[in-house]
Amino acid sequence: MARIASIDNVFVRVNEKQYGPFSPRELRAMIDKGKFSENDLIWSEDQDQWITAADFNALRYIFPSEEAAAKRPKRVIAVGGGKGGVGKTVLTSSIGVGLASLGKDVVMVDADLGGANLHTVMGILEPEHTFFDFYTLAVEDIKDIVLSTPVERLKLISGACGTLGLANPKYQQKLKFIRQLREIDADFILLDLGAGSSFNVIDFFLTADEGIVVTNPEPMAIQECFNFIKICLLRRLQLAFRGNERVMEILESDELNRPGRIHIPMSEVLKKVQEIDQSAAGMMEEVLATNRPKLILNMVMEKDDIKEGIAIQTAAAELLSIDVEFLGYITYDQGVRNAVRELRPFLLQNPQSPASQDLAKLISVKILGQSKISGFFEKRKLRKQLMEQRAEYPEINLQQQAPICSIKCFYWGDCDYQNGGHPCAVRHLEPIFKQ
Ligand SMILES: Nc1ncnc2c1ncn2[C@@H]1O[C@H](COP(=O)(O)OP(=O)(O)OP(=O)(O)O)[C@@H](O)[C@H]1O
Ligand SMILES: [Mg+2]
Structure with a gap:
């Protein structure tokens, strides 16, 4: 055996x-x-x-022991998706703000190991502690790297940018990190992941209780998003069948793993497994049934764009035999770009803007599971809370603070990022600028 x-x-x-x-x-x-x-x-x-x-x-x-259940967060949600710049970070920060404003204790975690910037979106230019302190054991208890944000009940674990070793933690290290995260007393833990489909991103995505994939409606982003969903599924299957050589042979076959077009649908893969190992096939059906990524279509400009979300859902069902839950769309909104420039989460910057209204609905109905009616009241409550939070949110004086996104940056003046471009071309270099 x-x-x-x-x-x-x-x-x-x-x-x-x-x-x-x-x-x-x-x-x-x-x-x-x-x-x-x-x-x-x-x-x-x-x-x-x-x-x-x-x-x-x-x-x-x-196992949910009473003590652990009291301590453990109810939900760990990862926000990922293949393409860079589709809005993962800005959405994570505003989802965090929204949930916190509705009375939930939230910890946002910047798990973008290569290009951490969630703290910047929150207006924290020089985080006191980061992921790096935890990995280098400078800080032993994960609770000690949790930072407060200007929003009540919303906390942040800032990512460490520019640290080569950290960009590739081992699978075990990631599990340890997630395990410790679960110890934190909060209702929600939100993981903001980096772009791409590297093992780092995929593993964080898979260890969360729920995974939200973000894409915009452009063809390249849609393809990368679908690819991300496919790679997540393959990784889950490969982890589940690690000890079963015959099934692994099928799962690692070239026709299944070749990038680009899908050469064999998952239903065929399942048939192949059924032929050699009935119990493994039953297990595989279980994995397919429990692998239900959620989807947010961001930067929607016209009604027709929404079809792209449905297309991903259909393709995932047909080709991968999995259900993708389409949470909804967020309108393309110049207000989001303005909020990024002001270093504020967009939901807080302008709770009435189109993107904020879409997100508020998504939070109350899809994330908190409110019915449409109670969701309506929740949305009103949220707007009121956001207005109050907004009034208290501190002004960030860029020019006098961090080396990046300040006049100390050598790139200052030539930077598209400030004008709504993305990504900041020197964002990975922040540690180099530290005095
Ligand atoms: N709904 C929207 N409307 C308009 N602009 C948006 C919207 N969502 C995001 N953006 C813009 O897209 C930019 C990129 O967003 P963000 O940094 O969140 O992407 P990301 O997916 O986290 O990128 P990366 O993969 O590099 O981490 C933001 O600076 C913001 O200006
Ligand atoms: Mg990001």
Whole structure:
């Protein structure tokens, strides 16, 4: 019998049948659905035997104990998507502001390891602590790198820019980080991810409870977004079947992994797995059913653009056999660009602007699950709260602060970023400018 490679990949036995290997995330999904409990068995490599899950210390944290449930955030949401500049960071910050204004405790995490800038959007130019302090063990407890923001109940873990080693943390380090994040007492943890489909981005996306993919309606962004969804699914399947060589052979086949066109739909892949391993096929169906990325279509200029969101949904169902939940669209709005220049989240800068109204609806109805009627009242409450927060939000005096986005930057004056362009050409260089 295959053994557990690590605690991140375990076999389980339910009703005398063996399944797996599963990642903790997949196990948690099974627990939520009532398909696995503390009384079922997990294979312990250390003890070379099956033991009840309740006694398996390394995975204790996935079961909702009363103490842990009280401490653990209700939802960890990752915001990703293949293409750069589609609005992941500005949306994350405004979703954070919106949820906090509705009374939720929120921690936003800048997990863009190559180009952290969430702090800048929040008007924090020189964060006191960053991710880097945690990785270098300068700060041991993750709670000590959580920064306050000008918005009540909204906290931030700032990313570390320009640190080469950090741009590629190991899978285990990422899991450790997520594990510690779950210890933070908050209602929501929002992860702002970097562009692209590298392992770093994908792993953070997959370890969250929910993943939101952001795209704009342009063809290149749509393609990258779909590719991101596909790579996430393949990575999840590969993690789930790591110990099963025959299934891995199918999952790693060239026709499935070749970039560009899809050469074989997931339904065919499933058939191939069914032919060689019935129980693995059942498990694969489970992974396909639980892999439900959410989608936000940003920078919508005309009604027809909305079809692009539906197109992604259709393609994911047809080709990948998964459901994508289309959360909605955010209008293209010059107010968003202005807010970025003012270093304020757009929802706060102008709660009445078209993009803010779209996002407010999305937060109350789709993220908080309000009905349309209560969502309407929630939206009004949100607007009132935002107006109050806005009045108290401090002015940021760029010229006197950080080396980047200040007159100290050598690029100052030639910078498209200030005029609504993106990305800031020297944003990765911030540490070099630090005096
Ligand atoms: N709805 C919108 N309307 C108008 N402009 C927008 C909208 N959303 C985002 N933008 C603009 O797009 C720019 C890029 O946004 P953002 O930095 O959030 O992208 P990103 O996806 O996080 O990029 P990266 O992948 O590089 O981290 C912002 O500076 C903002 O000006
Ligand atoms: Mg970003």
